[in-house]
Amino acid sequence: MNKEAAILGIDTSNYTTSLALITLEDELLVDKRKLLPVKEGLLGLRQSEAVFNHIKELPLLAKAISKENSRFEIVAISSATKPRPLPDSYMPVFIAAESFGYTMSNLFHVPFYKFSHQEGHIQAGLWSLSLKLKRPFFALHISGGTTELLKVIPKEVGYKIDILGSSSDISAGQFIDRIGVKLKLPFPAGAHMEALINKEIVDHVNIPVSVKNNSISFSGPETYIQRKLKENIKDDLIAYSVFQCVGKSLYQLIKNASTQDTCRDILLVGGVASNKIIREYLSEKLNQEAFKTYFALPNYCSDNAVGIASLGVECFKHKVDGN
Structure with missing residues (x-):
């Protein structure tokens, strides 16, 4: 055979x-x-x-x-x-x-x-x-160890990759995990935090976003929400607020970087990119900015x-x- x-x-x-x-x-x-x-x-x-x-x-x-x-x-x-x-x-x-x-x-x-x-x-x-992008595109790599906005130029085999923006301290995934562990959830905590949100939430804790030019800081937002944990706010509201903060921060990073480049295709990858709340927030906001967004299937x-x-x-x- x-x-x-x-x-x-x-x-x-x-x-x-x-x-x-x-x-x-x-x-x-x-x-x-x-x-x-x-x-x-x-x-x-x-x-x-x-x-x-x-x-x-x-x-x-x-x-x-x-x-x-x-x-x-x-x-x-x-x-x-x-x-x-x-x-x-x-x-x-x-x-x-x-x-x-x-x-x-x-x-x-x-x-x-x-x-x-x-x-x-x-x-x-x-x-x-099942996508082949032949022209340059943005990629947002958001995971437990990385928060980077990339410009990706396809080659015959593989890619040329330039970093356009990133986190200046902890990654989006670390921010999520640190709060999740404080909520006594298993590590990595992202999926467990998302599972807390089993109903529509109409309010959230307005965590300050810290984005300057092409740099995100998540340590400030983490400190802010750590203090809020002492106020007995419900776990699902904390989780939702963290995801909203991540979405807002990433959107602002992309918007800032896009003023210096004409790319309007953006691929989102990494474990954090599977989060439904972050995906929905970014999809809505980026579509308003005439971006064509591609979210990797969650399992990948x-x-x-x-x-x-x-x-x-x-x-x-x-x-x-x-x-």
């Missing part, structure tokens, strides 16, 4: 171990992810703990893939090896994906492609929408290896030399 050629993508982010298999036609065969455990009350993992957990989980996910599908033949491997596509970008967690991928590529004598975690998010977002907003595998498909089809 002839086996179907597939690319294996690997991503080992701060909190998720991910493997994905995609055919050369960009069809997803397998998507396996494991959220790393964080003890109750903590706001994350040390890098050493995360690396240790990735090393434990990668063989288990690989075993699950091999059991689930015997139709494929891995013809190339691609890994997320750093946070951003910059020469000095580094984070220890990605050593696990690079080591695992490079080792297997040598054993199987197949090409090995290296990408950044951020490129994987952008590619996963576009892939989830959070950390995954699908985008990394899809980028590997592009490299393989264009016969890019692997490492």
Whole structure:
């Protein structure tokens, strides 16, 4: 029986171990992810703990893939090896994906492609929408570790990415998680906070927004709402107010940056981009500013290896030399 050629993508982010298999036609065969455990009350993992957990989980996910599908033949491997596509970008967690991928590529004598975690998010977002943008576009990458507005220029394979704006302190995801943990919710807290809002809320705490030019600060809004927690405001109102503040801040950042550029297509990716309240706020406001907004499907907003595998498909089809 002839086996179907597939690319294996690997991503080992701060909190998720991910493997994905995609055919050369960009069809997803397998998507396996494991959220790393964080003890109750903590706001994350040390890098050493995360690396240790990735090393434990990668063989288990690989075993699950091999059991689930015997139709494929891995013809190339691609890994997320750093946070951003910059020469000095580094984070220890990605050593696990690079080591695992490079080792297997040598054993199987197949090409090995290296990408950044951020490129994987952008590619996963576009892939989830069956979208190919050939002209430059904005991308808003909002997650537990990143809040960045990017200008993305598509290349034959991959993208050229420039940072137009960002957070000057904590990310949108950290802001949400810090308040969520204060509300005694599990980490990461975003989805649990959103689940608190099971009815329409017509009022909210007006958290001051701190955006100057192309820079957001979330530490000020966090301090403000931390004080408000002492006033016995209902948890669902706190959650809604935090999401509103994030939406307003991101909108202002985009509006400020857009005065310097003619792009009107914007892709939203990263775990925070899956939040329904933030999506609805940004969609309404950006449409009023004549933006065409593209929200990655929620399952492909959070950390995954699908985008990394899809980028590997592009490299393989264009016969890019692997490492």
